[in-house]
Amino acid sequence: MNTATLEKIEASLNTIRPYLEADGGNVRIFDLSVDNVLKLEFMGACGTCPMSTMTFKAGVEEAVKRAVPEVRSIEVINITHPN
Numbered sequence: 001m002n003t004a005t006l007e008k009i010e011a012s013l014n015t016i017r018p019y020l021e022a023d024g025g026n027v028r029i030f031d032l033s034v035d036n037v038l039k040l041e042f043m044g045a046c047g048t049c050p051m052s053t054m055t056f057k058a059g060v061e062e063a064v065k066r067a068v069p070e071v072r073s074i075e076v077i078n079i080t081h082p083n
Contacts, residue, residue: 005070006032012067016059020046027060036072038064047078 006029013027020026025046030039040060046052061074 002032005036005068008068009038009064009071012063013060015067016063019059020044020055023049025049030077032071036070038071038074040074040076041078042076052076 009029009032013029017026023045025042025044027046028041028043030041032038041047042049042052042056046055049055056074056076060076064071064074
């Protein structure tokens with residue numbers, strides 16, 4: 001894993017963590033592949049929230065892609081999909 005890229009990703013996640021934590025959740029880096037595919041894990045309330053898809057698209061993905069354009073794609077390994 002590229003340490004500089006991971007540090008930039010972590011910094012971008014830190015900008016949205018207060019909002020996630022306010023609702024009892026958080027996010028952590030699960031993996032960053034050699035071809036810059038980022039895998040995240042939602043934690044706490046974010047792991048089971050029916051709004052997690054929207055939180056991911058509007059918040060997490062936007063923050064990371066804006067701050068770290070070298071990330072090719074982002075996946076959440078435990079996202080809750082609405083029925």
